[in-house]
Amino acid sequence: MTIETYNPSEVTFPESVGKVLIVNNAVPQPADSGYEYTLMGVKQDTCVAVADSALFYACRSLGKSIVDADYFNDVLLYHDAVREDKEYLSDVKLTPEQVTSLCEETGTEAVISLDRLLFEMEKDVFTFPEGYVMGNIKVDIAGVVRCYLPGRSNPLATVYMSDSIFWNESADDPGMLKYILPDANSALCTAGDYIGAKVYVNFVPHWVNESRWYYSGMDSRWKEAAVATAGEKWTLASERWSAIYNGTSNWKKKAKSASNLALCYEMEGDLKKAYEWASLSYDLFKKNIKGEDNNTKLLELYVETLMNRIRSDQKLNMQFGEE
Structure with missing residues (x-):
């Protein structure tokens, strides 16, 4: 997207x-x-x-x-x-x-x-x-x-x-x-x-136009959460992804839902929480996958992007004379 x-x-x-x-x-x-x-x-x-x-x-x-x-x-x-x-x-x-x-x-x-x-x-x-x-x-x-x-x-x-x-x-x-x-x-x-x-x-x-992505799945909970995300209903989407994250012990599902939660928080303007969830997702992929794969590379870039956005927001506040 x-x-x-x-x-x-x-x-x-x-x-x-x-x-x-x-x-x-x-x-x-x-x-x-x-x-x-x-x-x-x-x-x-x-x-x-x-x-x-x-x-x-x-x-x-x-x-x-x-x-x-x-x-x-x-x-x-x-x-x-x-x-x-x-x-x-x-x-x-x-x-x-x-x-x-x-x-x-x-x-x-x-x-x-x-x-x-x-x-x-x-x-x-x-x-x-x-x-x-x-x-x-x-x-x-x-x-x-x-x-x-x-x-x-x-x-x-x-x-x-x-x-x-x-x-x-x-x-x-x-x-x-x-x-x-x-x-x-x-x-x-x-x-x-x-x-x-x-x-x-x-x-x-x-x-600036930038690209983002989110993970989807085949079961009904994933489809429901994906529909909320695709419809940009970010509060509802974050509730659904949180439920999926907390309701599974599968590390890959946790990693993917954590990445999706990062997107939800970014779109709601909470860049700090977005960074925390993206970092959590990256750590899960990094820990459980031997070597580099596309998921790890994507999450590494996303974590870096969010950190740059946090710095950018601080600079924006300064340029607009805000604390």
């Missing part, structure tokens, strides 16, 4: 930060840099890809994703690029004076800055003997995002990001392929939008 867990951000801002500013402090790479286009086996020497808009898309996507997380009181996108030099390969931090000036100008308490963003794009268009045309695009993305607070000599945090995005399309002829496959500029903008939406999790608490 799939569940959603609420996770803290990597960066913890002071409680005083309620309004943040997204800034583009990166220099766009030249249009003739980082783009290789092969057409029918021949590399094209006149291809260009303009990255200016891609930087804007990355900042806008980052800001929108942070807004959607509903953590800060307000998120602003700065209207101009900050840097005026042409050193696109350089990773240049904002100075303390720049941070103070930007915060004073916009009424914000923190700055999240895109300090560098580079793209490597490969496009390949070729034909198959059957007569149709295939087009592939791969964009590798690498960048640096930092958050700054006024009055600090160094950034609060630095995030290095890298990822790739792909397209693979086919058409009857090259003319039709142009309508299906994005052009170079559009591909870069999509890549910028993608990386901005991905990196936001470093700065705000966020939801």
Whole structure:
């Protein structure tokens, strides 16, 4: 089954930060840099890809994703690029004076800055003997995002990001392929939008999809408990699994029902009890099975996951100013 867990951000801002500013402090790479286009086996020497808009898309996507997380009181996108030099390969931090000036100008308490963003794009268009045309695009993305607070000599945090995005399309002829496959500029903008939406999790608490499982059995008590679990009636399910656990002397049934109880308590938000039951289940499997098997490996991962969730909840409480 799939569940959603609420996770803290990597960066913890002071409680005083309620309004943040997204800034583009990166220099766009030249249009003739980082783009290789092969057409029918021949590399094209006149291809260009303009990255200016891609930087804007990355900042806008980052800001929108942070807004959607509903953590800060307000998120602003700065209207101009900050840097005026042409050193696109350089990773240049904002100075303390720049941070103070930007915060004073916009009424914000923190700055999240895109300090560098580079793209490597490969496009390949070729034909198959059957007569149709295939087009592939791969964009590798690498960048640096930092958050700054006024009055600090160094950034609060630095995030290095890298990822790739792909397209693979086919058409009857090259003319039709142009309508299906994005052009170079559009591909870069999509890549910028993608990386901005991905990196936001470093700065705000966020939801993550995770997988869980539970054991079932053939007798009526197990089926009844499994129905309650499948229906997400967690209080009823925990009562049924407890009855099974307490009513059997079979170690394997105890181990499986203990694991299911851990899931019930996790879904009810009692992570400490969930950890205790998952640990009990793991210990039973470990004690009675020689060597490693799938059950032992799964329970070991689950125990670790629950411990990480307990730590995450402590960090979440801190980020929301709760004890």
